[in-house]
Amino acid sequence: MLKNHNHDLIHQLSETSDSIWRMEDYLKNAEGCDYCMSLWKKIKEDFEGHVELLKSEIVRHVNEGRFD
Secondary structure, eight states, X not given: OOOHHHHHHHHHHHHHHHHHHHHHHHHHHTTTOHHHHHHHHHHXXXXXXXXXXXXXXXXXXXXXXXXX
């Protein structure tokens, strides 16, 4: 079983990735509203940055032998 902090990293990576996937639909639904399109694009970009942060932290744990 994973330690809680490692489980949390994996869980949040999954949740954030799912949100990015859903935002593709949100962008389609927002067509015709420039403000909403801009809003969803910005949030999606922010979440993509969060994914990279989470992946980097998971890799660091693995490389340090702390992914248990």
